[in-house]
Amino acid sequence: MANNKREVLNSDTFPIYGDENLPRMVNFINEPVLVFSSRGHIEIINNHGATLLGAQREELLGESILKFISDTCLTLKKKIVSSANYGCMVDLSSSPQEISLVRKDGSCVAVDLSISLLENSTDNSDALYLCIIHDLTAHKAEFSVLKEKATTDQLTGLANRHHFAETLDQHWTFANRESTPLSLILIDIDHFKQVNDTFGHLAGDKCLKRIGETIKLSLPHRDALAARYGGEEFALILPHCNCHTAHLLAMRIKRHVTQLTFKELSTGSAPFLTVSVGVVTQLNQRFKNVASFLDAADTLLYRAKSQGRNQICFE
Missing domain, CATH: 3.30.70.270 (Reverse transcriptase/Diguanylate cyclase domain)
Known part of the structure; x- marks a missing residue:
């Protein structure tokens, strides 16, 4: 069932959550974006997001987002774990916060990350969160030079x-x-x-x-x-x-x-x-x-x- 869901979520339609344009919209955004479920599974990710995490999109679908969040970001990880236990009862929405993501090869990258609950996610068991990521690598390098x-x-x-x-x-x-x-x-x-x-x-x-x-x-x-x-x-x-x-x-x-x-x-x-x-x-x-x-x-x-x-x- 989970595999079928991911297959549908990665298609050009999005009937399960009532928004058939969401995958296309995510792919259109010109910065790393992913959508994960209340259980913490990555359901949609665009090419920019896959590149940032150093993997192919197909490899990332269904993976837990916790796998890619550094252990230094304990507060965020605990909130996602709580959401996985209680569905959308835990509000994961947050304004941009600086965290460290772990790429597939084990290296870390500093990012600004914001999370929003998608309004059309009305079913607790199928709540979805939109995660917009801004790579801070260039900013950090410029700041270091300055x-x-x-x-x-x-x-x-x-x-x-x-x-x-x-x-x-x-x-x-x-x-x-x-x-x-x-x-x-x-x-x-x-x-x-x-x-x-x-x-x-x-x-x-x-x-x-x-x-x-x-x-x-x-x-x-x-x-x-x-x-x-x-x-x-x-x-x-x-x-x-x-x-x-x-x-x-x-x-x-x-x-x-x-x-x-x-x-x-x-x-x-x-x-x-x-x-x-x-x-x-x-x-x-x-x-x-x-x-x-x-x-x-x-x-x-x-x-x-x-x-x-x-x-x-x-x-």
Whole structure:
């Protein structure tokens, strides 16, 4: 009986539910659409829907829609299960909601999905739901690109000042709540104005990019963040990092920067750049707020510069 129903539902007529044009209408819609019963079985699906799920239409007819909804969408899955148990007593209608669908090959795709009870479904045992799906793959990709542009310094590829501030606030809150150490490193390139004045800003930009890459490669773990803090200043946020470890990391970065050579600065000798560094650690409520934490790091940085540069000051 179920096979006969699906056969009729996929034909050009729709006498069982009183709408002979429904299959044609579903196939005409230029985005993924399917119709499923109150028992959760897919009764109609257009080519766009089949393509989205990575299968042929014939393979999908009669399958449970639950098979294609990710386990992360438990609320929706529970409602469909309830509908399967009690017919159309459970209202599955919903405005567009973002969920994850599982394709036939096991991969997942993010979609906006809306569900509507078809008005001509008057018989509880044969209630039908129209499901319209909008693939968010392109939207997600565009959003990811825009987000990266909004949070990244264009020259160095490190986090920009805005992203740095947001991230520091988040780690500050967590560190104080969980009583874990949080370290901050500020780095300033010594005499960088002379580089720009002597060799030009294009050469200076190339130096900044190389130093930024060196700093990024020195990050101890994925939770750490390196940012371009200002013109020739860089900042590192180091969650779960005590003062001793932060100091060792600052020493390594300082050494690596000193070892860099820059063809852009070639004047017959082997020029090099040095950095001054300030390192500070928040632990046991040492600093009252983020502002005082930043001020302490900045003070240590300028102490290093005032004491002759090319050195690290820490507390």
